[in-house]
Amino acid sequence: MKWILPLLAVLALSPLLQAQDKAALREISETFGQIEEHYKSWTHYSTIVDDAQSGHSTINNLWVNEGEGETKLIKLEALSFGDHGESKVQFFFKGDRLLFLLNRFETSLIEPEPGSDVKEKRFYFADNKLIRLLEKKAFFPAKKPTDTKDIKNREVPLREIENLDEIYALQHETTAPIIQKLLRLNEDDAPADTATPANSNGFTQTGEGWRVIAGTGSRDGKYALAWGLKGQSEIHGDVDDDGAVSVDSENTKLINYVVNTRTKQIVGPIAGTHFGDKSTYNHSTTETAWSAASMFFAQVNSGKWATYDANVYELREVTDVSVSKGTSFLDRVKNAMYAHLKGSALFKKFNKDDFTFSLHDVNIAQRCGNTTLVVGVSGMIPKSEEEGSNFEATVAFKVTSDENGGPPILNWVSTESHE
Secondary structure, three states: OOOHHHHHHHHOOOOOOOHHHHHHHHHHHHHHHHHHHHHHHOEEEEEEEEEOOOOEEEEEEEEEOOOOHHHOEEEEEEEEEEOOEEEEEEEEEEOOEEEEEEEEEEEEEOOOOOEEEEEEEEEEEEOOEEEEEEEEEEEEEOOOOOOOOOOOOEEOOHHHOOOHHHHHHHHHHHHHHHHHHHHHHHHHHOOOOOOOOEOOOOOEOOEOOEEEOOOOOOOOOOEEEEEEEOOOOOOOOEEOOOOOEEOOOOOOOEEEEEEEOOOOEEEEEEOOOOOEOOOEEOOEEEEEEEOOOOOEEEEEEEOOOOEEEEEEEEEEEOOOEEEOOOEEOHHHHHHHHHHHHOOOHHHHHOOHHHOEEEEEEEEEEEEOOEEEEEEEEEEEOOOOOOOOOEEEEEEEEEEEOOOOOOOOEEEEEEEEEEO
């Protein structure tokens, strides 16, 4: 939901904006929120484009719901990675109309100071034209999370934008062939006898004894997390109206896997015990993050008051693909927060053992040549009504492979508190 907040800010508009622009911005905000809430359960297409000459790799991801006309919603994302940084471009469509575009560039710097230079632009479109442009810039020292949510946007006056009337057409024409290519490539690459059957909500039974968990796919779409029941080749459970299947969360036969969605093979078991096709059931959630090259992935399983387990794994390719044992980072996060808050007014007022920890917004990113796992932390004393009995923070770890074939190695990088 944190992505929605910058969009909701567009409703606090300058009196100079015309009424139709206000209505258009409201529609953009509502559509953006709807897409961000549901896209992980939609049909997903992906492909990787490598440029040997430049050394850059681009991952194109496409999510499409099953609507028609104005009810058809699309999210297109292009992720590019190079030696000196990465970029992310996201397009949001309602029907055939491009409504919103996010463009983010993150450049790794060595001089004059090691760190990352981040630039973001947000484009708002209506009636085939650009009606608003926001931008923000920030520099983050090395080993610091590059989260821009606390950086203020600057509104760019439309009169200062070159080729203003051409921007919408250019972006729309750029995305159309990418979308068509993704659809065509994925249709061509999926043999008729191994194509993944999915219902209208994207919940899919893709292999013998396992079912994919919605929203857990890798960035290239090749891998995903799945759930199953030990010793059962067919899974029977409760079926929701939307077709999603689940079983009792206390079922002793529950097991989670990482699977290859293209070969329909199990790569290996993992420590999680999520129990259904959806990533969220009431207060029970599973959250997944993948590195760009599908080398590392993390799974966080949480309940109403706390996170149960959080592990990071490595996929290794020798002759066959295999998955390492997991490295837990839940206790590492707790220890980082205990050290960070030691001597603080919070731990003078409350006993640190009374706090529960919920991890969220996990991300695995390439920064300054390193792989970094960044995770949000919410600490609270359940049911406490005392003021100040909670905290918010972000903790980052450097992730490296174990040379002896063991679980990934995590080294603490930073802890940042949030007001």
